[in-house]
Amino acid sequence: MKYQKPKGTADILPQEAQLWDEVEAKSREVFRRYRYGEIRVPLFESYDLYARSSGDTSDIVTKEMYDFNDKGGRHMALRPEGTAGVVRAYVENKLYGPEFPKPYRVYYMGPMFRYERPQSGRQREFHQIGVEAFGSDSPLLDAETIQLGVDLLHSVGVHDLRLAINTLGDPETRQAYHQALVDYFTPHKAELSEDSQIRLAKNPLRILDSKDPQDKPLVADAPSILDYLTPAAQAHFSVVKESLDKLGIAYVVDPTMVRGLDYYNHTIFEIMTTSPAFGNKELTVLAGGRYDGLVEQVGGPALPGVGFGLGTERLMLLVQHNRPAEEAAPLNVYIASLSEPAGAEALVLAHAIREAGYTVDMDFLNRKAKSQFKTANRENAQLVITLGEDELAHSAASIKQMATGQQIQVPFAEVTTEFHKIYQQLVEEGK
RNA sequence: GCGGUAUUGGUGAAGUGGUUAACACACCGGUUUGUGGUACCGGCAUGCGUGGGUUCGAGACCCACAUACCGCCCCA
The missing domain is CATH 3.40.50.800 (Anticodon-binding domain)
Known part of the structure; x- marks a missing residue:
């Protein structure tokens, strides 16, 4: 065969595209009820935007960025995630101005790119549906965002969800906890897996997420971030949990949960589900959190934000699996x-x-x-x-x-x- | 980036170095005039992911590359 699709990409053929269309339409309807408006931003941006917002040590930046130099010698990258571009647009278009509502809520859907080894439910070009809400640091907004994610999944017929939440606290919390982890793991460095020894230097938080059995006993006894929260961070997280309780949304607090992107703080969450479509493994289908400070980092005012992204391919696997094959329209x-x-x-x-x-x-x-x-x-x-x-x-x-x-x-x-x-x-x- | 498995028509596949690459499904055509089903008949890979090599002879063996899938890393 002369031409093959690029590694890690997929053709979505008409029959499947119809299903995508339905899922996207239902998502839009849910967003409408929450007063989220669509935003369409470029598929590529300056490499620096993603590098700085995601964190220089994140895997996305160090090995997964799909970057290139354009004919003008600019270092560009295909977007590896949606938030950075939206934040840039928010700042560049001065959507923080007094004439705009706060929180300012937007959603997007479209392709993302990561240069990595493809596996099922994981491609180099994949799609996300995501939301961002700017300008409020209220924990109630965190809870609403989680509720939105749950509603969204329910609306397309995905139930059996497991919600895990955690808090990364404020910068002060993070710094204290970072130090605590270094202090704890360093004496045991030799007992850690090879990967985790590297993590210890680069990003000790990641050790908590290690799947290496060698690390498990050490991780089990590691200090919990929940013990290092500042009173303010503690209070924020408490309101999030109370709100979820009030909404009747079941969750588990997973203090070892971390994020692949450095910009998160305070509340982070993942919605997972187990399905035959995933080979009966539990996979995260929607994940997000709060990112106070990111807007400022991208050059805007010090305004907070919270959002999530959901993997459309993974969602599609679930939806496809749940739905009986329907006959073609006459x-x-x-x-x-x-x-x-x-x-x-x-x-x-x-x-x-x-x-x-x-x-x-x-x-x-x-x-x-x-x-x-x-x-x-x-x-x-x-x-x-x-x-x-x-x-x-x-x-x-x-x-x-x-x-x-x-x-x-x-x-x-x-x-x-x-x-x-x-x-x-x-x-x-x-x- | 590392490790493993795989790649044969539109599809599912058989093929364990030796004549024309089995079988099935789908599709197309025919069974005399312009009507759906069934049945019957016929057609449908000069080629086995790509490129090299070994051999008298390669779809089968070797090497490289590409892609897919699985695991690791990581993640949606």
Whole structure:
């Protein structure tokens, strides 16, 4: 084969695209109710924007960025996640201005890119649906955002969710906890896995997330961030938990949960689900958190933000798995034509019937009547219009109702102007 | 980035170095005039991911590369 799709990309073919369309439509409806507006930002931005916002030591930056130099020598990167670009747009368009509501709420959906080894539910080009809300540091907004995520998943028929939350506290908390981890792990450095020894120097928080059995006993006894929260961070987290309780949203606090991006602080959360679609493994389908300080870091005012991103491919696996295979939408009319002049007439009638709002297809391969009927049958056609010598001679179409086999003659003029009546008479009343 | 497994028509695949790459499904056509199903008949890979090599002979063996899947790292 001469050309193959780039590694880690996928073609979404019409049948599947229809499902995407439905999921996106349902998402939009949920966002509308929460007063989120759509924002469309570039698929690529300056490399520095992502590098600085995600954190220089994050894996996304150090090994997963899909970056390139453009013809003008600018160092660009395809977006590895949605938040940075949205924050940039928020700042650049001064959406923090007094004329805009706070929180300022936006959602996006589209492709993201990470240069990594593909696996199932994990590609180099993948899609996310995400939301961001700027300008409020209220823990109630954290809770609302989580509720939005849950609603979103419910709306597309995904239940059986497990919500895990944690807090990374404020900068003061993080710094104290970082130090505590270093103090705890350093004496045991030799007992840590090779990966975790590197993490200890780069990002000790990540050790908590290690799946290496060698690290597990040490991680189990590691200090918990919950013991290092400043009173303010403590208070914030308490309100988030109380709000979730009040909303009746079940959750577990997982003090070892961390994020791949450095900009998070305070509340972070993941919604996971176990499904045969994932080989019965538990996978995170939606994740997010608060990122106070990011707007400022990108050059805007010191305004807080909170949001989440959900992996569309993973969601699609779930939705596909839950849904029974539905039969194709019926074709209203197929036009069989038996000669070239008949084909030309078919084109005219097809247009008129489409104008009337019906779906129409016809033959473009000059096939025999029998073959055309076979195709009509396979396409689940309700009516077949046959155009041959007789029909052209009398300027009247033969219209056959496929379910009953009944066939009638109708003048072309009537087909063109009164198709709605004909359809009702043949299809709807026939039921 | 590291490790493992795989790659044969539109699809599912058989093929364990030796003639024309099995079988099935799908699709297309036919069984005399312009009508759907079934049945029957016929057609449908000069080629086995790509490029090299070994051999008298390669879809089968070797090497490299590409891609997919699984695991690690990490993550949506």
